[in-house]
Amino acid sequence: MSRRLAAITGVGGYVPSYVLNNDELSRMVDTSDEWIMQRIGIKERRILREKGKATSYMGAKAVKELLAKTGTDPLDIQLLICATVTPDMHFPATGNLISDKTGLSHAFSFDVNAACSGFIFALETGRRYIESGAYDKVIVVGADMMSSITDYEDRTTCPLFGDGAGAVLLEPMENGLGIIDSILEVDGSGAKHLHMYAGGSLHPATHETIDARQHFIFQEGQPVFKMAVSKMADVSVDIMHRNNLTHDDIKFLVPHQANMRIIEATARRMEISREQVMINIEKYGNTTAATIPLCLWDYEKKLKKGDNLILASFGAGFTWGSIYLKWAFDPK
Ligand code: UT7
Numbered sequence: 001m002s003r004r005l006a007a008i009t010g011v012g013g014y015v016p017s018y019v020l021n022n023d024e025l026s027r028m029v030d031t032s033d034e035w036i037m038q039r040i041g042i043k044e045r046r047i048l049r050e051k052g053k054a055t056s057y058m059g060a061k062a063v064k065e066l067l068a069k070t071g072t073d074p075l076d077i078q079l080l081i082c083a084t085v086t087p088d089m090h091f092p093a094t095g096n097l098i099s100d101k102t103g104l105s106h107a108f109s110f111d112v113n114a115a116c117s118g119f120i121f122a123l124e125t126g127r128r129y130i131e132s133g134a135y136d137k138v139i140v141v142g143a144d145m146m147s148s149i150t151d152y153e154d155r156t157t158c159p160l161f162g163d164g165a166g167a168v169l170l171e172p173m174e175n176g177l178g179i180i181d182s183i184l185e186v187d188g189s190g191a192k193h194l195h196m197y198a199g200g201s202l203h204p205a206t207h208e209t210i211d212a213r214q215h216f217i218f219q220e221g222q223p224v225f226k227m228a229v230s231k232m233a234d235v236s237v238d239i240m241h242r243n244n245l246t247h248d249d250i251k252f253l254v255p256h257q258a259n260m261r262i263i264e265a266t267a268r269r270m271e272i273s274r275e276q277v278m279i280n281i282e283k284y285g286n287t288t289a290a291t292i293p294l295c296l297w298d299y300e301k302k303l304k305k306g307d308n309l310i311l312a313s314f315g316a317g318f319t320w321g322s323i324y325l326k327w328a329f330d331p332k
Contacts, residue, residue, distance in 0.1 A: 005178030006130035006138075007328035010169040012066030013297030014058050015162075015284060016048040022159070029155035036159045041260025045162025045285035047147045054088045056097035058165035059143035062293075063102045066139065066167045069332075074103040078135040081126050082111050083118030083142045083289035085196075085316070086149055098141060107139075115194075116256050116315020118142055118289035119166070120184065120323055123311070126170045127179045133172075141167040142289035149196055151216035160258070161217070162285035166293020177305065177328040181243055183235045183321055190227065190318030193220045228262045228314040233269035235322040236312045240270060243324050247271040249308050251327070252299065256313035257281035257291040266312060288315070301331045 021044040022033035036042055048058060059082055067074055082095035095109030114121035119142035126138040143165035152158050172178075195218055198209035209215065236253065240246070250272055255263045260281055267277050278295035287294060292311055296303075303309075307327040314320040 002174055002176045004131055004133065004172050004174055005176070005180065006127040006170045007173040007178030008168045008296070008325065009171045009328055010066050010070035010072070011166065011293065011296045011300050012062040012064070012069060013164070013166045013294050014061035014065065015046040015164040015294070016058070018047045018049045019044050020047045020162070025159055028152055029158060031155045031159060040159060041281050042159060042285045043282045046164055048145050048163045054148065055084050055086050055143045055145045055165070056088045056094045056101060058145065058163065059094065059098040059141045059167065060101035062143065062165040062167040063098055063139060063141060066169055067102065070169050072137065072169060075106050077104045077107045077137050077139055079126070079129055080104055080107050080109040080139045080141065081122045082109065083114065083122040083140070084111060084144050085113055085115050085118065085288055086145045087111060094143070095141070114315065114319045115317055116258060116286070116288050116291070117313040117317070117319035117321050118315070119292045120311055120313050120321045121319065123168070123179070123323060124182045124184055124321070127182070130170050130172050136172055138170040139167055140170060141165060142291070142293045144288035144290055146286070146288055149215065149217050151213055154216065156221060157217050157219050160286050162287050164284055164287035164290040164294055166290050166297050168293055168296065173328055177326045179323060179325045181239055181324040183239055185231070185235065185320050187318045191316070193223045194218070194316040225259065225262065227318055228258065229265045231318070231320040232256070232262060232312050232314040233266045235320055236266055236270050236310055239310060239322045239324050245308060245324070250276055250310060251303070251307035252309050253277045254292055254295050254309055254311045256315065257284065257295070258286045258314070262314070270310070303327045303331070305330050
């Protein structure tokens with residue numbers, strides 16, 4: 001018997017039905033389908049438009065699907081971790097709201113804020129709770145309603161983001177399948193390039209902060225792009241090397257979906273082909289903490305027991321990281 005690993009034993013997902021495509025965006029700001037496809041690779045994104053619904057609504061939808069698909073009793077879940085930068089409210093944690101909406105009344109829950117690396121950071125956290133032997137059923141959710149903090153008058157950021165949620169179930173396995181290795185890193189000095197300026201304790205909401213449009217995403221695209229290309233590729237290659245993996249061993253890279261050019265640069269450094277990369281940026285855009293679980297959701301049927309996956313991300317913070325895992329189940 002090999003050591004106790006945390007394995008993903010199910011995937012759930014949810015995207016809102018409203019499709020915001022590049023043509024509609026081109027009527028809102030001075031942009032074009034051609035520019036967005038060439039520079040980013042996004043055709044359309046999903047937007048949650050119903051009043052009274054927010055991140056926890058999408059997270060709960062993903063968790064409900066996960067519970068149904070895996071035949072799991074909500075009362076058996078012991079912990080739910082939610083990665084998000086768009087919580088329903090500053091507090092309580094959105095994880096608590098999702099647990100309440102899905103009947104996880106025996107679970108405790110909390111949120112993780114690592115922006116686009118949120119899912120990887122939360123997965124690493126959930127993994128350790130399982131490996132320690134403390135818990136046997138943990139749900140990790142990545143959910144973001146980016147439309148709630150996107151400035152639809154700013155053409156440099158509004159084409160990038162969309163709304164969505166994905167969730168995975170983690171359970172222990174002792175057959176060599178599951179999460180094997182991880183590398184997580186941060187550099188807080190990157191905060192100046194990508195942040196939401198107001199609404200926190202440093203700059204609480206005032207008429208001035210609202211008039212100055214400071215409750216939206218601020219991004220300096222180029223420095224973020226440069227760091228993303230080098231750091232996401234570095235951690236992906238590092239985790240391959242230290243686990244003695246070559247490009248032939250990799251079934252899929254599961255990259256954060258921020259920009260097609262960042263994804264391609266990472267794949268090139270790993271010397272893997274396009275067929276070995278999960279890509280859905282064209283239809284969902286950057287859903288922040290939800291991109292990686294939504295890729296797993298979309299590609300689930302192509303995955304088999306024992307497949308080697310490298311998950312990789314880069315995001316605000318700066319935060320970046322990679323996780324190496326062996327997929328634990330065949331298509332159902
Ligand atoms: O997920 C979190 C981490 N975030 C990222 O990974 C995002 C990283 N950054 C990027 O993906 C890219 O920097 C962007 C997609 C945001 C921007 O692409 P870029 O190739 O870096 O463009 P740029 O900012 O250098 O702008 C080039 C030109 C500028 O015009 P001038 O000054 O050359 O005349 C911009 O004003 O493109 C212009 N531009 C646009 N034109 C049409 C910027 N946004 C648009 C737009 N439509 N939407």
